[in-house]
Amino acid sequence: MTPKVRVRFAPSPTGEPHLGNLRTAVFNWLYARSTGGDFIVRIEDTDQQRLVPGAVNTILESLHWLGLDWDEGPDLPTGQFGPYYQSQRKTLYTVIKDLLITQGAAYECYCSPERLQEMRQTQQQAKTRVGYDGKCRDLSIADQEKSAATTSPVVRFRMPDEGTTTCTDYIRGDIVFDNSLIDDFVIMKSDGYPTYHFASVIDDHAMEISHVMRADEWLSSLPRHVHLYQALGYELPTFVHLPIILGPDRSKLSKRHGATSILEYKDAGFLPDAILNFLALLGWSLDDSSELFSRDQLIDSFTIDRVGDSAAVFDIDKLSWMNGVYIRDLSNSQLATEIEPFLDVSADLALATPDQPDLVDIVPVIKERIKTLREADEMISFFGDHELVYDPSLLIPKGLDEKHATTILDSVYPILEKTTDFTTATIDTTLRAHAIELELKPGQVFSVLRVALTGRTVAPPLFETMEILGQAQSLKRIRQAKTLMENRK
RNA sequence: GCCCGCAUCGUCUAGUCUGGCCUAGGACGCCACCCUUUCAAGGUGGAGAUCAGGGGUUCAAAUCCCCUUGCGGGCACCA
Numbered sequence A: 001m002t003p004k005v006r007v008r009f010a011p012s013p014t015g016e017p018h019l020g021n022l023r024t025a026v027f028n029w030l031y032a033r034s035t036g037g038d039f040i041v042r043i044e045d046t047d048q049q050r051l052v053p054g055a056v057n058t059i060l061e062s063l064h065w066l067g068l069d070w071d072e073g074p075d076l077p078t079g080q081f082g083p084y085y086q087s088q089r090k091t092l093y094t095v096i097k098d099l100l101i102t103q104g105a106a107y108e109c110y111c112s113p114e115r116l117q118e119m120r121q122t123q124q125q126a127k128t129r130v131g132y133d134g135k136c137r138d139l140s141i142a143d144q145e146k147s148a149a150t151t152s153p154v155v156r157f158r159m160p161d162e163g164t165t166t167c168t169d170y171i172r173g174d175i176v177f178d179n180s181l182i183d184d185f186v187i188m189k190s191d192g193y194p195t196y197h198f199a200s201v202i203d204d205h206a207m208e209i210s211h212v213m214r215a216d217e218w219l220s221s222l223p224r225h226v227h228l229y230q231a232l233g234y235e236l237p238t239f240v241h242l243p244i245i246l247g248p249d250r251s252k253l254s255k256r257h258g259a260t261s262i263l264e265y266k267d268a269g270f271l272p273d274a275i276l277n278f279l280a281l282l283g284w285s286l287d288d289s290s291e292l293f294s295r296d297q298l299i300d301s302f303t304i305d306r307v308g309d310s311a312a313v314f315d316i317d318k319l320s321w322m323n324g325v326y327i328r329d330l331s332n333s334q335l336a337t338e339i340e341p342f343l344d345v346s347a348d349l350a351l352a353t354p355d356q357p358d359l360v361d362i363v364p365v366i367k368e369r370i371k372t373l374r375e376a377d378e379m380i381s382f383f384g385d386h387e388l389v390y391d392p393s394l395l396i397p398k399g400l401d402e403k404h405a406t407t408i409l410d411s412v413y414p415i416l417e418k419t420t421d422f423t424t425a426t427i428d429t430t431l432r433a434h435a436i437e438l439e440l441k442p443g444q445v446f447s448v449l450r451v452a453l454t455g456r457t458v459a460p461p462l463f464e465t466m467e468i469l470g471q472a473q474s475l476k477r478i479r480q481a482k483t484l485m486e487n488r489k
Numbered sequence B: 001g002c003c004c005g006c007a008u009c010g011u012c013u014a015g016u017c018u019g020g021c022c023u024a025g026g027a028c029g030c031c032a033c034c035c036u037u038u039c040a041a042g043g044u045g046g047a048g049a050u051c052a053g054g055g056g057u058u059c060a061a062a063u064c065c066c067c068u069u070g071c072g073g074g075c076a077c078c079a
Helices: A019-035 A055-066 A086-103 A113-125 A141-148 A196-206 A216-232 A262-267 A272-280 A295-301 A316-329 A332-342 A359-369 A374-383 A402-418 A424-438 A442-454 A462-469 A471-486
Strands: A006-009 A038-041 A106-109 A154-157 A164-169 A173-178 A186-188 A211-215 A238-242
Touching (some): A006 A019, A019 A038, A019 A055, A019 A211, A019 A238, A019 A262, A019 A272, A038 A055, A055 A272, A086 A106, A086 A186, A086 A196, A086 A216, A164 A216, A164 A238, A186 A196, A196 A216, A211 A216, A216 A238, A272 A295, A316 A359, A332 A359, A402 A424, A402 A442, A402 A471, A424 A442, A424 A462, A442 A462, A442 A471, A462 A471
Parallel strands (some): A211 A238
Antiparallel strands (some): A106 A154, A154 A186, A164 A173
């Protein structure tokens, strides 16, 4: 019987998780959900210096927003595998560290940071291997006691000096590392906290993680981990090193590339389902043509076998397109609900008076015109019951003059006033007929009215807009347009 | 500098493991046309990749092997 799939997302609370971090979470989550396994969130807070207050909440909030749920994690009842903060598991690490020291697999090192720095510098200049030189490897008990009186040591893992280590990665296959090139790395810092290498190996084993899926940048420390597993007598999990996500300049995604925190994308008006879909496609594909996947389809079709092996550049244009697809896929009421938090310029719309248009009625005319929720606000601001501010010269379309514009506004007014059935279809036929009477192209008449009704030359369809605005408001705006024309100059 | 990884249209990718169906497919973006009251959306078509370069192996290579180059990552008492 194959052991249950248990995967984990193990961020360190040092800031807001970015797209790359979340993509790792997505793959882990997808794998857990598609195999009926467990998805675990573990907080790697062993670096006391870099802790950022509130980061854990931001991480959890990001996961939650993306719709990734976890079976075990810092905010859930601990159970047999907890706690899920590494800072709360210090005793475990300490006990195991002592064990390794007793076995001779690890040793205390009293070298000062200054000495280490110097050592590295010298090595760099001499162009030799850079790494710990093993000074404290075989200190006598007497020497240790002497040093212990003045400094608290770190603990280093004793790496073999020769031979090779063959590591197996699910995606890349076997990779051979030369042991002599890997130094005795620190597993316990002088403040009593473990390093990543040590804590993650212990926890992955203790939490019965079956697949360690993490970013590519960990690949080079894999041999250290393998040796740790061996020294500890642990069975190796399956390692899956995921290709990383690059910025447009092909360097590792970072703040320099603008928005990186997933929550910034939320604020920019992206839908979580769109982001999830997009993130899944960064490094994974099903076949040569599928790219729109619902959450369930993603879960159904995800396999590690189809994860790619090269880094991917994050393309905001494609994300925007995909977000547009998801927006158009929403029902009117769903879209209205999604848009509402983004309305501020046209706050007067939200506080609509009874005869003001309802957001749900407006939504269909902007649905296929927005790529993000945030764009909606600007696009619908003219629906509010306020006087439109615009340059009256916009009322004069290309090829026509001021007289035409005035004629159009003057003649259309009584016609619309008389219209009893103020709906899109009726307005359409009425105005078309009127254009013929005026011996003008319908488009010319419409563009004058478009500006009068919306204050802009680019807007949602005219007749729908008029119907939503209502007869009274539409007439009022034509009157305002006439006034503006008169006061021109 | 050393080590590891990666390498198909500008970008995401299919195809690589199991050579021939690939005169390399799809998508985003771009261009044109159609639809059309503007803008979108939609439809149709197009430009865009000598499969990083060079050597092999083979009847046949994007696919297998070697080298080179480029890019990325690592070489912390950071994760």
